[in-house]
Amino acid sequence: MPDFDALLAQWHAVDQYLEARYVPSDDALNATLSNTIEAGMAEINVAPNQGKMLMLFAMMSGAKRILEIGTLAGYSAIWMARALPDDGQLITLEYDPQYAEVAQKNIALAGLSNKVEIRVGLAVDKLEQMVASDEGPFDFIFIDADKPSNPQYLDYALKLSRPGTVIVGDNVVRNGAVTDASSSDPKVRGVRQFNDLIAANPRLTATAIQTVGSKGYDGFALAIVLGD
Ligand code: SAH
Numbered sequence: 729m730p731d732f733d734a735l736l737a738q739w740h741a742v743d744q745y746l747e748a749r750y751v752p753s754d755d756a757l758n759a760t761l762s763n764t765i766e767a768g769m770a771e772i773n774v775a776p777n778q779g780k781m782l783m784l785f786a787m788m789s790g791a792k793r794i795l796e797i798g799t800l801a802g803y804s805a806i807w808m809a810r811a812l813p814d815d816g817q818l819i820t821l822e823y824d825p826q827y828a829e830v831a832q833k834n835i836a837l838a839g840l841s842n843k844v845e846i847r848v849g850l851a852v853d854k855l856e857q858m859v860a861s862d863e864g865p866f867d868f869i870f871i872d873a874d875k876p877s878n879p880q881y882l883d884y885a886l887k888l889s890r891p892g893t894v895i896v897g898d899n900v901v902r903n904g905a906v907t908d909a910s911s912s913d914p915k916v917r918g919v920r921q922f923n924d925l926i927a928a929n930p931r932l933t934a935t936a937i938q939t940v941g942s943k944g945y946d947g948f949a950l951a952i953v954l955g956d
């Protein structure tokens with residue numbers, strides 16, 4: 729077995745090196761991270777360099793309307809909202825009202841309250857309402873909430889998409905546990921099903937990438953919705 733602690737230390741050091749160059753520090757994002765800890769939330773936000781990657785993906789797709797499932801303290805939402813034009817909009821879904829309150833403050837600190845709307849409740853309920861009231865299509869969708877629900881989130885994402893919509897799913901590797909077909913962990917099972925559904929869907933073309941770094945060993949899936 730490799731010395732995992734030594735590997736993790738190196739991944740941290742390399743992320744520090746990369747972030748020092750590619751991801752300049754920024755008061756709003758720093759405050760968001762310290763407010764995450766202060767509020768007692770798990771530090772399961774995306775890493776800074778992954779946050780900037782999400783911003784770049786959203787810029788590449790020319791997104792004007794972004795949907796996020798799983799807000800936490802608003803860290804990834806702030807990154808993605810920074811890709812939006814002046815009249816752009818990001819809707820982010822969060823179950824926990826206290827988390828949403830912290831996120832609202834962080835988004836205000838980032839000067840993005842006019843572009844970001846947090847909807848509080850079970851994501852499936854909020855998504856069902858969005859489909860019912862025809863709020864799609866979104867240009868860019870980031871799926872990053874409870875992993876057991878990922879198959880349902882993919883379904884809703886597709887209903888709220890158009891050809892060209894980009895869908896990113898976080899945490900699809902789970903320390904490598906994703907290869908364990910007999911796993912009883914509902915998160916691993918949710919992510920395995922998510923990967924299978926994306927890969928098998930003829931409306932999507934997709935890939936997935938393993939990542940190491942300050943958040944350990946995980947990965948993300950990247951898909952684009954095709955035309956009919
Ligand atoms: N995208 C964030 C991290 C999200 S962590 C970032 O990178 O900064 C996952 C979030 O999903 C948590 O805040 C959790 O409260 C929320 N969540 C979990 N289950 C949910 C559900 N069923 N509906 C809506 N949000 C949920």
Ligand code: DHB
Pocket residue numbers: 772773774872873874875898899
């Ligand atoms: C978990 C969720 C995340 O969004 C993440 O980035 C890491 C872990 C989790 O629920 O375990």
Ligand code: MG
Pocket residue numbers: 772773774872898899
């Ligand atoms: Mg995540």
